[in-house]
Amino acid sequence: MASIRIRNLVKRFGNVTVIPDLSLDIPDHEFVVLVGPSGCGKSTLLRILAGLESVNEGDVYIGEERVNTVPAAKRDIAMVFQDYALYPHMTVRQNMAFALEMRGMSKAEIEERVQKAAKLLHIDGLLDRRPKALSGGQRQRVAMGRAIVRDPKVFLFDEPLSNLDAKLRAQVRAEIKALSQQLRTTMVFVTHDQIEAMTMADRIVVMQSGVIQQVGSPEEVYEKPANMFVAGFIGSPSMNFIPARMTDGEICLEDGVSFPAERLFPVRSQAIEAGQPLTLGVRPEHFLFAPDDPAAFKAQVSLVEPLGSDTLVHFTAGGIDAVARVSPDLRPKPGDVLPLIPAPNKVHLFMPETGEAIC
């Protein structure tokens, strides 16, 4: 078990700078999820930690050791790959034993470790099968088993759930989280799926274009996004962004709809100058159905997506298209007009030019 420290890391592929300058601390035992869209540099960062990619500038430490030039085999890390990377010609037992054989461990100890990990992952009945005779979920477990037997300092996961169907993904997600709590080893998990990030992480690192946008607990990045990118990336459906302006204690949307500012964000509104252009951020789940509220605006329903537990309503109001999550009991239909109002203290404010959140 070990902490990870990254200082001023720069990674280039030819003339393309993938990571311009990145620093990050991951304490011992923590489950950190690197999340971001494709091409944001999260997998590159993971591969640098694994020793599969070199560093152009900066320092990477695992524990107290600077590992910039330490080969992958000597870093005492284990990695679960997106395509599992199981050795297809070997049985499950041989796959799990391979790294231990390379370390020169005795056969008895290898067998003991393999059996222990196999029982933990409920694959002890599959040990003599080859990967082609396993389902996607079973392969995923074997890949984890191969990592666990090594008892490494750090586990690295490179989008290991992306090849599973939705139901299995949810199941394996829960299993990995339970495993992380059981093993208490430092884990770095890469995904582009914000649900995986939210459900599994102790801390989430949101990345874009090789730059860390925010580091925080799932609650922090959801409730206090640092900027519009984080606000839009975390949460499903995405946060609605509405251009607005502050005038005389009111938040005015572009077509004249307005709300009393103090009602939406009583504390923060004092820091905003009159006339200042703003971007309001409202999550779909933070629109309230308010038929008796005079401040509610009229949302013209254009599309309805029933999800069972709740219903997504696409609507037009204030010159923008937005989405609200409402109770399925409302049974809205396209063409209906719903009186909605943003929930107090749940509205986010951003600077339109920089996208930064206004505290």
Next chain:
Amino acid sequence: MDTSNSQKAQLAALSAPSVIFTVVMIAFPFCYTIWISFQAVSATGMMRFDGVANYVRMVKDGQFWNGLWITIYLYVLSLTLQLVCGTALALLLFRARRLPGFIRSLFISPFMLPPVVAGMMWLIILDPSLGAANYILTSLGLPPSNWLASPALVVPTLALIDTWQWTPYVALIVLGGLQSLPPSVYEAAEIDGASRTKTLFRITLPLLLPTLVTAMVLRSVDLLRFFDLIYITTQGGPANASTTLNIYGFRMGFEFFQFGYAGALMITLSALVLGVVLALNRLRNAVAW
């Protein structure tokens, strides 16, 4: 119903050319050879049914067993050399990805030569008195060799010539196999601490087995029917030391006009090729991952 009949007619019309080709060019000669192998054929072309006499004669014929032994000896030796050298060349070309194109082409050029040209070229190189091979040996202080003129050396020499010509072909097949191996498996092996040698023997070669068996099938068919190079260089000599089953059958048919016996030899050789190919196919299924 009409549509179904019209579709059937269309299918028949479209497949007819390939069916006719297969029957005329493959099935007929093969069946004719089986038929002729049960005939006694005179020099004038008169045929009469002779039962299994040609096959009985074959079993009692020392030359047949000699030809079978040489065929298998040449096959095993050539195939082993070609697989080892082809795999080594493929690994070299795979690692040296930045090698200029014309050098890569140079490596793989020999198998583009017609066997007759390759045979003539090696006849000159291996000429005992004027050839470059003996010149090099004597320059190094080594005794000259008789190469193709020595009964003991003729089969290994033919195997070396064939290896020179067909190693690049095997290398191309293996290179294709190498390029299709999943890169993440190698990254996993790197993290697992496998050295280069361990990666080669524990990962690369086992993963290449299905490709190697495919190369074995393709080369086996050619090697068991080894003919053109031998015909150009030794004509089966010296003293029948390079008379393979194919050469022996050819001689029986076209030098001694014993077409019935030649047919029996060719059917036996075909059965050998078929048996080897079927065995290799089973092996390929066993090593598939």
